[in-house]
Amino acid sequence: MQANQVHRLRVWSAVHKWTSLIATLFLLMLCITGLPLVFDDEISDWLNPPVIAEVPSGTPAPTLDTIVATALAKHPGDVMTSLGFVKDRPAVVTHSAATPRAPLSQSHRGTYDLRTGKPTDLQAQRRGPVMTFIRELHTDMFLGLAGALFLGAMALLLIVAIISGIVIYAPFMHRLAFGTVRKDRSARTTWLDLHNLLGIVTVAWLLAVSVTGAINTLHDPVADAVRADIFRMGKTYGGSAPKQLTSIDAALATAKKALPDGKLVSFFFPGAGFSTPHHYAIFARGNQPITSQLFYAALVDAETGELTRTYEMPWYAKALLLSQPLHFGDYGGLPLKIVWALFDFVTIVVLGSGLYLWIAKWRRARKSRIAIDAVQAA
Structure with missing residues (x-):
């Protein structure tokens, strides 16, 4: 290996070490709290099962x-x-x-x-106090936007750690066959091989979760931007209060024709919430796995029942809404959630083994310094 290659490898190794060390404790917390959050819906339904009474058939x-x-x-x-x-x-x-x-x-x-x-x-589905505590710890550590942005920075450090880990793993692959774990060597060597193997196996998942996690920390600023955007739209199409309100059901029928097929989310009356003084504001989600994560809106004239305009969220809001379920594996039902949980558990092992390897290396270096000092003092 040439000198410049050795130098680059040392630089990448230092980047991997320090980005990993700075973020490890917080990432461990995120992985541990993220494990039950993958099954948030299932746990909430189990702790607070919905009781839906039967209605006789034919009931209008x-x-x-x-x-x-x-x-x-x-x-x-x-x-x-x-x-x-x-x-x-x-x-x-x-x-x-x-x-x-x-x-x-x-x-x-x-x-x-x-x-x-x-x-x-x-x-609506109710989250118990334990799951609420876990979710708030996972999203912002009870510090609001400042805590969320800090965890976003930790996610960015993880991305750098992953990329640097791939770089320093490449020359390692030339010396050993893929999947080799040297059990006949020291415990530190065995854990190093496991750390490298599990890290490279989960690299795609780790990148996906870290990128979506970093995006999710921007929830509050994005929500504020969308809210301001809708209010600006309301001012553009605003007007006086309607003299008489048209039928709510008729307004919904008008909105449904203009919006993608899906489920209704909310309905705001004139002058309230996201509506204008003169309009109904109707929000819905799509009915496909992707569009079901997105919001669509329609402004309907509350006096005539005619459609004024529709609203589709900007790209950055779509990126946020699409990243939230992907972060927790909530796109493919329970099977995908189980896969997500397994990857989460493996990541805990990767982070824990990385911390162990650093401590073991630090202790060995410390013993070497003590031995050198003792020889020099003799």
Whole structure:
């Protein structure tokens, strides 16, 4: 090996060592907390199983106009501000308040069965306190945006560590057959071979998870940018409050024709949330594995029921929304989640073995220095 090649290898080795060391403890935390989060939906359903009562066949489904009228009758003087359609549950959550812009804490909330129109306790999937704690620790370490961005920086260090690890592993491959683990050597050599083998086997997965993890830490800034974008759209197409509201069901029918087939997410009334003073704002997800992660919106004239315009999220918001399920293996159901969990476990071994190798090397170097000092002092 030429001198310049040796020098480059030493530089890459130093980069790999220090990027790995700086990020290892945090990455271990992320991998350990990420393991149960891969099965977040399954654990939440197990701890809080949904109880969906049967409805006799032939029961006529009520209109949303009827449900809204029922909700408003309970709170005279209120105006409806929004409807939220419960994911994977036949229910809608209503919010009403004295004014369209009233804080959420001052609104009246109700949940109604879409099949019967009656009040129900059928709620969205609920995450227990333990899983909530684990998720917050994993996403921002309870430090908000600052914690999320810090973990994003750790993810970037992991990417550098992975790339540098590939570079220094290449010459190692010339000396040994792929998959060789020298069990007849010292424990440190055995763990070095395992560290290299497991690291190179999981390299593609590690890159995918680290890149999507870094993107996910930008959730709050991206959400703020999209919110500002929608508000700007609202100002462009704003107007006076409608003299009379058109049918909610008719507005939904108009929006469905303009948006990709999928599931309704939310419905904002004029002057509330993401709507304009004159429009209904209707949000939905697509019905394909990819589009189901994305939001689409439509502005419908609340007085005439005519479509004003549709809204599609910008590329950076799409990148974020598509990276979130990929980060946790939530694209292919339970089989893919199991694969993700296995890779996560292997990564814990890779990180732990890397930490062990550094400590073992540091101890050996320390013993050598002590022995040299003792000889020099004699």
